[in-house]
Amino acid sequence: AKLLTVLQNRQVVRVGSHKPRDIDIRLICASNMSIQKMTAQQEFRQDLLYRINTVEIQLPPLRERQEDLPLLV
Structure with missing residues (x-):
């Protein structure tokens, strides 16, 4: 719930403080x-998914892309 609040309000309150600070994050x-x-199984919050799922990129696992390993290592 805290992450969702930060994403929605673009503000964070530091530990030990009561003053919200504006943030710009990616x-x-x-x-x-x-x-x-x-x-769908209610194991992940739908409202959080809505906030984080602005651009979705699906990649196959590395075990299916062995040719990419030298570029990543």
């Missing part, structure tokens, strides 16, 4: 599970 998320299925 968030990159990755998962090896289907977030859509998890949302």
Whole structure:
């Protein structure tokens, strides 16, 4: 719930403080599970998915892209 609040309000309150600070962040998320299925099973918050799923890129796992390994290592 705290992450969703930060993403919606673009503000964060530091530990030990009561004053919200404006922030400008970019968030990159990755998962090896289907977030859509998890949302349908109520294992992932739908409102959080809505916030983080602005651009979706699906890549096959590295075990299926062995030719990419030298570029990543």
